[in-house]
Amino acid sequence: MSAVVAEHDEHHADDHHGPAKGLLRWIITTNHKDIGTLYLLFALAMFFVGGSMAMVIRAELFEPGLQFVDPAFFNSMTTMHALVMVFGAVMPAFVGLANWQIPLMIGAADMALPRMNNMSFWMLVAGVLLLASTLFMEGGAPNGGWTLYPPLVLQPITVGKALPFAVFSVHLLGISSIMGAINIIATIFNMRAPAMKLMDMPLFVWTWLITAFLLIAVMPVFAGAVTMLLTDKFFHTSFFNAAGGGDPVLYEHIFWFFGHPEVYIMILPTFGVASTIIPVFARKPLFGYASMVWATGAIAFLSFIVWAHHMFTVGMPLAGELYFMYATMLIAVPTGVKVFNWTATMWKGAMSFETPMLFCIAFVVLFTMGGFTGLMMAIAPVDFQYHDTYFIVAHFHYTLVPASIFILMAAGYFWLPKWTGHMYNEKIGQLHFWLSAISVNILFFPQHFLGLAGMPRRIPDYAVQFADWNMISSIGGFIFGASQLLFLYIVIDTIKGGTGEKVTDEVWEDASKHSLEWTLPSPVPYHTWTTPPAMVPTEHVLDTH
Amino acid sequence: MKQTKQLFAGLILMALGLGTAQADYTLNLMKGVTKVSNDIYDLHMLILWICVIIGVGVFGVMFYSIYHHRKSKGHKAAQFHENTTVEIIWTIIPTLILIGMAIPATKTMIELDNVQESDMTIQVTGKQWYWDYKYLNTDIHFESHLDEASEKVHRTVGADPRSVPNYLLSVDRPLVIPVNKKVRFVLTSADVIHSWWVPDLGWKKDANPGFINEAWTSVEKAGTYRGQCTELCGRDHGFMPIVVIAMEQPEYDAWVVKTLEQQKQKPDLSDQSRGQLMAHGESVYLKNCVGCHQINGAGVPGLIPALTGSAIATGKWEGLDGFLRAGTAKMPSFSKLDAKEFAELMTYVRNNLGNKVGDELQPKQTALPEDDD
Known part of the structure; x- marks a missing residue:
């Protein structure tokens, strides 16, 4: 990082603040790049923590019967795996990318609210640590599923002392996310280079802008829902207690009003990164920029009015079932537009297949498969069979692992050379890709069969006819888990110097035609765009000009 | 198609050496044994095939492109970036497919929801x-x-x-x-x-x-x-x-x-041997108690009290009897059990799971007055 300090002087002679020395730099930093790095490293650490929990789950499910863990601990693992992956890994990783990339891409010197930026990161750490601390409490970590449905999660024989800690953790994570979202919106609206109109922005910036609004809209809803759990448990309210005039299904409605936009919070920035990377390696402008923006907006809007498709079997009136079925099916249209646009971007390009592109192609294919099963589940009567089985587990893991996670990997390979000035080892990168892409399918594809054959989710033991596919799935899981250590190695290796090859400013051929960050030196100086760029690249937005 | 898939799956399993005698796994949704379940199965297959066809089309185009339009083959990138006609087509066709799908789905949903005119x-x-x-x-x-x-x-x-x-x-x-x-x-x-x-x-x-x-x-x-x-x-x-x-x-x-x-039939309140009481008691325990108190009576630390060495379980049997019938805020009442089951269960709990009270309770002792008439 000393190179970064040295270089910044020649570019910004008027600004002599370097980073603070030593560890304090990372604690007090207000620099968007430092905070981005903190977010990304924290997310990577949590990816391995959440991943270890998945390994425990797959080990117990390797064979029928009870082998390693108690059923309650198994339930804690499924619950904590989800919470850690969603709130500790995927969301922070995208905030980290936003921190690094949004100012670079829009020609801003930093985020609009740098001190709040620091606070949102450290609040995230506090929130996740508080959640993780419940693992060591009497009665164990929350084990009622990540959805925290009452009355189960309020039951003294099910959840011990963990509930108030989990609730307070959700509050902290929510505040952190909301501050992060406000910061991103303020930055995008106020700090763009004067030359950059909204419809000039790279899609990563667009998708994050829309995601940030989703976050502000739904995180308070989740915080409210868990607060009601808290008062039901400790202050004798009856929001969700039928005996006191409440309704447990009310919680499900509130939760999924948050929960459905939440899954798009994890997938919209994914779309943005894919739309950023694919054109560079197809050496072609993105197809249908404007329709990509509108499709993102449409998906975000629809995400608010489809929540009860998570609850088709909860006992809704017929009109409710039908409405939520139709609204959910509609999502296939804008999502389809996106997939067609990516395909059309590749069509007649001059493609090359470096690691980031490989991950993007796998994303398009495997995410589309997750989309197909999503469409199948939208058909309400059929969901009466699919609901709460391994078919659902397969579906949402296809939309999260080879989608969000793969794209985060792609982003790492794509931007690490820019951030560090070092090239990663392409051979190991490709090995990581192929191992991941093959094992992720061995891991999750058989789960479709298990679900259709009748295996419910969230069970630690199962009937013997499910044994073979579970064993195959577990083998895939172990290979996938082990393969990710390669990524850890590559990240460390690249930071330390990588292949030793000096990367150019634009790193990838003609990348500077696509987005502003590639016009900056590599590695990126500590302070950038103290003077906004006069011109912005328009390769990606030709159709609006 | 189903056979092909099963064959394929079977081959994979054999290759992995996992073929077990009980491998009567299925790969697809079952048709079931009601009209509704068959309708649901048909809907499932319809939407599955629609997805397969779209998938083959989209991935086919993509892989054609990946194979032919690559830089290493010297392909020069075209620079088109929009085509309103194409974009309208690929918005409208999926919408029409969805409408086509929604019609049978609605019919089945209405059928599934109709609980009128039941026989029992x-x-x-x-x-x-x-x-x-x-x-x-x-x-x-x-x-x-x-x-x-x-x-x-x-x-x-x-x-x-x-x-x-x-x-x-x-x-x-x-x-x-x-x-x-x-x-x-x-x-x-x-x-x-x-x-x-x-x-x-x-x-x-x-x-x-x-x-x-x-x-x-x-x-x-x-x-x-x-x-x-x-x-x-x-x-x-x-x-x-x-x-x-x-x-x-x-x-x-x-x-x-x-x-x-x-x-x-009234429960048989005749005396049982100690062995019978213990064996029957285990069955009652497995049915009613084991979920919380565990198979060895150890409970779950921080959540559920142990029965091993518990003052209530090993104290006077009348106290335990009253406790089981009343239940607590955490434990439901077990007054649904009859006198025979009470005698068996209490004998088991007091003399197994690490407890050695040494007594045995007969159904006649645990019978409430109204059980006698």
């Missing part, structure tokens, strides 16, 4: 961790627990599940219904949310505490159909299966008569 009604109550069935307007009312063989194996580390027929999918008392009758279910729960699912009937429905949901079935083929709870309901969520036996009308009628007779 069964109340299903989910409880941690078993099902309680009550045939409305009759006296038939019983509980359905996981069978004892599965219960013992799944609680023993290293025990072989393959030694138990229908491991985790068997119960002590199955639900019995007549074929070709419209059976209406009203579902509720006594504690947390459960969900009642038998794949062959084509649906699952949540059992919510304090509320009643409705569903129905009309089974066309006599047989035994198995399912499981599908809403996480605590530590033993995986261990509350459902077994439905659909019988021809005459057999069903005979079952009703027999069941009513059995229910009228």
Whole structure:
């Protein structure tokens, strides 16, 4: 990082603040790049923590019967795996990318609210640590599923002392996310280079802008829902207690009003990164920029009015079932537009297949498969069979692992050379890709069969006819888990110097035609765009000009 | 297609050396045994094939492009970036497909929802961790627990599940219904949310505490159909299966008569040997207590008290008896047990699970005054 300090002087002679020395730099930093790095490293650490929990789950499910863990601990693992992956890994990783990339891409010197930026990161750490601390409490970590449905999660024989800690953790994570979202919106609206109109922005910036609004809209809803759990448990309210005039299904409605936009919070920035990377390696402008923006907006809007498709079997009136079925099916249209646009971007390009592109192609294919099963589940009567089985587990893991996670990997390979000035080892990168892409399918594809054959989710033991596919799935899981250590190695290796090859400013051929960050030196100086760029690249937005 | 897939799957399994005698796995949704379940299966296949066709088209174009339009082959990138006609087409065609899909789906949804004009009604109550069935307007009312063989194996580390027929999918008392009758279910729960699912009937429905949901079935083929709870309901969520036996009308009628007779029988209050008390006591324990207090009576630290060495369990038996009948805020009342079961259970708990009180209780001792008449 000393190179970064040295270089910044020649570019910004008027600004002599370097980073603070030593560890304090990372604690007090207000620099968007430092905070981005903190977010990304924290997310990577949590990816391995959440991943270890998945390994425990797959080990117990390797064979029928009870082998390693108690059923309650198994339930804690499924619950904590989800919470850690969603709130500790995927969301922070995208905030980290936003921190690094949004100012670079829009020609801003930093985020609009740098001190709040620091606070949102450290609040995230506090929130996740508080959640993780419940693992060591009497009665164990929350084990009622990540959805925290009452009355189960309020039951003294099910959840011990963990509930108030989990609730307070959700509050902290929510505040952190909301501050992060406000910061991103303020930055995008106020700090763009004067030359950059909204419809000039790279899609990563667009998708994050829309995601940030989703976050502000739904995180308070989740915080409210868990607060009601808290008062039901400790202050004798009856929001969700039928005996006191409440309704447990009310919680499900509130939760999924948050929960459905939440899954798009994890997938919209994914779309943005894919739309950023694919054109560079197809050496072609993105197809249908404007329709990509509108499709993102449409998906975000629809995400608010489809929540009860998570609850088709909860006992809704017929009109409710039908409405939520139709609204959910509609999502296939804008999502389809996106997939067609990516395909059309590749069509007649001059493609090359470096690691980031490989991950993007796998994303398009495997995410589309997750989309197909999503469409199948939208058909309400059929969901009466699919609901709460391994078919659902397969579906949402296809939309999260080879989608969000793969794209985060792609982003790492794509931007690490820019951030560090070092090239990663392409051979190991490709090995990581192929191992991941093959094992992720061995891991999750058989789960479709298990679900259709009748295996419910969230069970630690199962009937013997499910044994073979579970064993195959577990083998895939172990290979996938082990393969990710390669990524850890590559990240460390690249930071330390990588292949030793000096990367150019634009790193990838003609990348500077696509987005502003590639016009900056590599590695990126500590302070950038103290003077906004006069011109912005328009390769990606030709159709609006 | 199905055969091809099964063959393919079989080959993979053989290659991995996993082909076991019990590998009667399925890869696809089951058709089930009702008209609704068959309609649902048809919808499932329709939407599956639509997805496969779209997938083959889109991925075909993509892989053609990946193969031919690559830089290493010297392909020069075209620079087009929009085409309004194409974009309108690929917005409209999916919309039309969706409308085409929505029509049959709506029909099936309406059918699934229509609980009118049923021939009989069964109340299903989910409880941690078993099902309680009550045939409305009759006296038939019983509980359905996981069978004892599965219960013992799944609680023993290293025990072989393959030694138990229908491991985790068997119960002590199955639900019995007549074929070709419209059976209406009203579902509720006594504690947390459960969900009642038998794949062959084509649906699952949540059992919510304090509320009643409705569903129905009309089974066309006599047989035994198995399912499981599908809403996480605590530590033993995986261990509350459902077994439905659909019988021809005459057999069903005979079952009703027999069941009513059995229910009228008073429990046998005659004395038992110590061995009998302990053996029967274990069965009562496995059915009613083991989910919380565990197979060795150790409970769960921080959540559930141990029975081993417990002052209540090993104190005066009258105290334990009163405690079990009353229940607490955390533990339900067990006043549903009869005098015989009380005697057996208490003898077992006081002289096993690490306890050695040394007494034995006979049904006559534990009988309440009203049991005598």
